[in-house]
Amino acid sequence: MLYPMNLDLSGRCCAVIGGGRVAERKITALLSAGAEVTVIAPALTDFLSKLAGDGSLKWVAEPFQAGMLAPLHPLLVFCTSDCGEVNRRAAEEAAALGALVNDASCPERTDFQVPSRVQRGRLLMTVSTDGASPALSRLLRRDLEKQYPESFGAFLDRLARIRQEVLAMPGGADAHQRFWRKVLNEQILELVRTGRIDQAEEEIRHGIIDAGIES
Ligand SMILES: C[C@@]1(CC(=O)O)C2=NC(=C\c3[nH]c(c(CCC(=O)O)c3CC(=O)O)Cc3[nH]c(c(CC(=O)O)c3CCC(=O)O)/C=C3\N/C(=C\2)[C@@H](CCC(=O)O)[C@]3(C)CC(=O)O)/[C@H]1CCC(=O)O
Numbered sequence: 001m002l003y004p005m006n007l008d009l010s011g012r013c014c015a016v017i018g019g020g021r022v023a024e025r026k027i028t029a030l031l032s033a034g035a036e037v038t039v040i041a042p043a044l045t046d047f048l049s050k051l052a053g054d055g056s057l058k059w060v061a062e063p064f065q066a067g068m069l070a071p072l073h074p075l076l077v078f079c080t081s082d083c084g085e086v087n088r089r090a091a092e093e094a095a096a097l098g099a100l101v102n103d104a105s106c107p108e109r110t111d112f113q114v115p116s117r118v119q120r121g122r123l124l125m126t127v128s129t130d131g132a133s134p135a136l137s138r139l140l141r142r143d144l145e146k147q148y149p150e151s152f153g154a155f156l157d158r159l160a161r162i163r164q165e166v167l168a169m170p171g172g173a174d175a176h177q178r179f180w181r182k183v184l185n186e187q188i189l190e191l192v193r194t195g196r197i198d199q200a201e202e203e204i205r206h207g208i209i210d211a212g213i214e215s
């Protein structure tokens with residue numbers, strides 16, 4: 001079984017070998033997470049060329065060669081070239097440097113997999129099939145997008161504020177846990193799903209009074 005975790009990549013170097021369609025997918029997510037991306041590839045897609053042009057990523061415009069990764073001190077290395085042998089050499093060098101490797105062409109050389117994801121503000125939902133069917137991940141991701149619209153991001157911001165208020169109230173951790181388990185229910189989900197986040201917040205605030213945890 002894989003161990004799920006959500007990495008804070010802000011300011012961390014991530015190297016990508018290859019600049020094709022798979023690289024595009026990986027790099028889009030890396031840049032959203034604030035990573036410093038260096039791409040090593042003789043050619044880039046138009047989309048990646050634009051990102052290189054505006055300075056969003058660094059481009060080493062050459063085929064991968066031994067010794068290219070060490071100066072970058074990468075945390076993560078993505079091997080996405082269309083040549084298995086190039087990916088193998090890059091993966092070996094990355095592993096020797098202690099970096100974690102994702103080899104798009106070879107599950108056996110992969111330390112971690114990239115899940116499919118839905119982002120709604122600070123809410124992140126991910127789907128993985130352990131490599132069994134990325135196409136199913138895509139389908140489930142699209143299903144989640146329908147079930148959890150953008151309103152969940154705004155609702156989460158409100159919840160974070162209410163949570164801080166509740167933490168400052170008497171009752172202790174057990175009372176707070178009981179409160180949250182009671183007020184965050186299917187009815188709230190339905191309100192948020194249909195965009196009624198003011199009403200959802202109101203229901204939760206009524207719950208604070210009912211639970212008697214306010215000072
Ligand atoms: C989630 C997503 C994230 C991303 O890439 O950012 C992702 N693949 C996505 C889409 C997708 N990938 C492929 C198809 C074509 C249909 C098919 O082949 O099934 C589609 C669907 C499509 O594009 O329609 C082909 C494919 N994928 C892998 C191989 C190699 C192999 O299996 O050995 C091959 C065959 C290559 C070949 O034929 O040579 C391997 C991996 N792909 C993974 C992630 C990891 C496992 C994740 C999981 O198990 O869920 C893993 C193990 C490693 C990794 O890349 O991290 C992204 C969804 C984006 C979205 O949400 O729309």
Ligand SMILES: NC(=O)c1ccc[n+]([C@@H]2O[C@H](COP(=O)([O-])OP(=O)(O)OC[C@H]3O[C@@H](n4cnc5c(N)ncnc54)[C@H](O)[C@@H]3O)[C@@H](O)[C@H]2O)c1
Binds near residue numbers: 041
């Ligand atoms: N993990 C996944 O989701 C997934 C999906 C499809 C394909 N794949 C695998 O990933 C590989 C790449 O797929 P793609 O669709 O991005 O291919 P692509 O043809 O779009 O891109 C390949 C890239 O590799 C670069 N490249 C070629 N030789 C190189 C070298 N010596 N050094 C550095 N870069 C080099 C090319 O310039 C190009 O930018 C496929 O061969 C397949 O094995 C993985």
